[in-house]
Amino acid sequence: MKYIKKAIKNLEKKKVNCKLDKNYILPYNFNFFNYEDYKEFKHNQMNVNPYAFYAEGLKAIIKNKPNKDYLQSLSQLKQIKSKNGDWIKQAFVYSSMIRSSSSYDHDQDGQIKLCNDDGFKESGTFLKQIFILSYLKDMGIDTIYLLPFFENSKEFKKGEFGSCYAIRNIFTLDDTLYDPLLDELTLLEQAKAFFEACHILDMRVIIDIIPRTAAIDSTLIKENPDWFYWIDAAFKDDYKLPYYKHIKQLVPPNKKNMELVYQDPSTKKFLSHFCYDPKTSDSEKYTNLVKQCEATNENLLEAIEKEFGVIVAPAFSDWINDPQPVWSDVTYTRMYLDNNELAMCHIEEGHPPYLFFDSAKSSMHPCLKINTELWNKLTNIVPFYQKELGLDGVRIDMGHALPLALVDGIIKEAKKIDSDICFIAEELDISNAKTLKKQGYNMILGNGFSEESRIQQGKLQAFYRRVPNLACPVFALSESHDTSRVSAKTGKKELNIMLSALNLFLPNGVAFINSGQELFEVQPMNLGLDCEESERYNLPKDDPRYNKLALFDPFYFTYNDYDPRLINMLKILKDIRKEYLVAISTRNRHIAASFQSDDIYALGSYLINKDKTLLIVANTDLNNEHEYTSNLEVLTNKTKQQIKSIKEIYSTADNPIPPVQNQNTLFLPFKKGEVKLIEIK
Incomplete structure (x- = not known):
């Protein structure tokens, strides 16, 4: 925790000189440590002395924690027996772009500035990103997937800030993520403080590397x-x-x-x-x-x-x-x-x-x-950040288009340092799961973002049937940083809630939330996949973020003004999910539910523990109530045990009607878009 301690010392030194007439507004979500020395501000916000606030928050994170080197993977830190990266099977992943995920309009002028009139940076920084970790952990999230945070092109750029994927130098960091509040820490040291905080909080970090492309003005051009x-x-x-x-x-x-x-x-x-x-x-x-x-x-x-x-x-x-x-x-680049x-x-x-x-x-x-010098440089990216930051996993951007020998080299060099590092393939076609597993990947991205919301076409049901039988896991997701926002689709918030509940328990799926999804954000971060150009105008014209995309422009999320239903649901379900993680991630510990009709809207799975089973079942029709009849014999034939009790332990609906059992038949009355969790003993 060397760098967090250095940050605390830096902040403590400067807090006494911070003029109290300056505004530094934050949402209450950042106040995970019950900080009291603030002035209330409208719309669930607080005005703080940033130096004092961040110093006390960092102290709370390291309080009573062993003074260790946290810049190593969580597996190495806790001396966890290596699963060759398959820890990802039980992860709950939150996709985050630091520049946007922790940005905030500190002076409330409606704009996100690199330096506002009070001298504070409003775009996201490594320091501020630390202060959303506890907010995420409360929802059950245990793994942060970071979009690229490397030096990107400022000259050849899309939008006001440029794409984080237009990388000039992958071995240096994006200077917009530097927080001047920590002026005694270098940019790399601020990144190290963030990684320390993640590991102190038992959260893993996955980074996104881009070996295939470089910015038009890449720093490699001068020498090569x-x-x-x-x-x-x-x-x-x-x-x-x-x-x-x-x-x-x-x-x-x-x-x-x-x-x-x-x-x-x-x-x-x-x-x-x-x-x-x-x-x-x-x-x-x-x-x-x-x-x-x-x-x-x-x-x-x-x-x-x-x-x-x-x-x-x-x-x-x-x-x-x-x-x-x-x-x-x-x-x-020339491979x-x-x-x-x-x-x-x-x-x-x-x-x-x-x-x-x-x-x-x-x-x-x-x-x-082979362009040997280039390949050597590319295979050194992951080891470099393993040594500097102690990362836990990697997604290889467009890895399916790279030479197979290069991908093999990238994975092997990383495994020499940490055999438990995980690798994620950016592969959308789930039929290629077996091939990608053989290449050394632990899981693939998959195409949930395009399938899950297409319920009437039967694609959600088909996805739910196929994923449990794949050779490796896929992300259980309804949106990503490249796609439409699920809350902007037909069904809106109710669709988001329903799919998020299902995704937590999808057998062989890795639960995934995209930054802002938990807040029901409707503006896409990018228009890369399964999007229409018109979606950049999803927000009202008077919203400062109208016609802006987080991957390219100044952007913020509405941490102070949101519907709390999805966050509250995730907080409740995290403990239930934890009980059934082994069943979710283990073949032969889950089976599809059987319904006595061909209604495409009925969907469910049994997750089988030794002493009990969880039936997660949904009415995916967002417009109509239904009653489904499920045959319990599919479960009893699998477990060879008699059913003694059935109890509904959670529902996404208000005032749900509980199921009724009649011998081997279960009658399930559903409200629109309702998801039920039923415990069977």
Whole structure:
């Protein structure tokens, strides 16, 4: 707890000099330690001396805790027997983007500023993120999944702040997460204090790494311009992928489709705009240009464009005929230094390195000459942060598109340091679960965000049936940072409550809440998956966050003004879920409930413990009440035990009607969208 103690010392020193006429407004949610020295402010908020408030909160976190090195994984810290990362099977994960998740309008002027008129940072910081941990833990959350917090591009950016996925340097941190309240701690030390706090509170931390892409102005370019793809600067305004009319709307870049693409004349025209990198073109001239830029502080990319007439090629979707525009803030790195076998049949020898569907999807199209230096750097990302921060898990962004040997190297290097580190694959197709498990992943992202809310099409029911039988777990989620908000869909809050309850108990599912979901936020953080452009306007026009997306813009969540129903439900259900975690995560300890009708709205599972069973069952019809009849023989045939008692222990509905048993039949009256938890002994 070295860095938390250093932070306390820093805050204690400065609190006496904080002018009391300055406002520093916080929601009560941050006050997990019953701090009393504040002035009440409207709408469930308080005005505090930030130095005193944060100092006392940090003291509360470390009170009576052993003075250990908390910058190691929780498994190492507690000397837990390694499960090879499979601890994730029983986790409850909260996805968080620090810049937004802990931001707050401290002066209440309706804006989120990097420095407000009182000199305080309002966007999220590592320090402020510590103060939402207890709020999350109260809901049963035990694992924080952090979106990228690395140095990102400020020059080539989308929105006001830029995307956290447009990474300039993955080995340095995003300076917007630095809190000037802790001016005696470096940015890295503030991050260390956050990781210490997580582990002190028995919470694990998963980070998101992005080996496939880099910001257009990546810091790697200066020394290694040949690791990137370059195009004629004259082509930059017209840079886009050809549309292939003879190919159906949207297809993957497999060998069959790539053969058709390479034969199309528009491909040759597109590839003709690629050029050699400036260092390869003229090494001496490039070296002198770099020295000149260092001496004059001139922008290197602008100088390259002026002197060599080339620019870095922006990235794009690796699907053929994908209508989305090019990704103007990021590019792909060169995983290989040669072309794949198919490309060699169509591309003349000596053609400059080019970016195309196959080079973007190198998992499908491996080459012979590995870019060894780049791979070494990429395989060192996780070990670097294991040593610096003691992380517990990793999600590999777009790992399915990376060379399999590179993914294998990333996992193996991390396992050398901590065999219990978990790896999550960004794989949406759940039919690939077995393949990803063989590659070393512990679980996959899955497609719950697109399936769960499509109830009338039967997709929720199909998802609920398939997940328990997959080779590895998937996230039990109804939204993510890339998708629509579930509370903005048909059914709104009631849909969110129903799906969140079901997801806590989905067999072989890893429970997941997206930042702001617990507050019923309706504004998506991004429009990346299963979204419409119109959703950026979900909020009223007079809301300061109207037309803003948290991944790119200043944003905050309504911690002071929200419907508490979902949070209250999670607080109640956490202890019940804990009792049945082994059943949720263990094959043959759960079975699907059987109903005496083909009604698509009835959904349920039995979670079997030694002495009792939990039936989680739902009426997924949000518009109508129903009565379902369930055959209990499916349970008794499994357990070989007689049923002695049945008791409803929780319902999401007000004034629920309890179930009625008649021998091996259970009559279940349901209100709209109701989820019941029934304990059977």
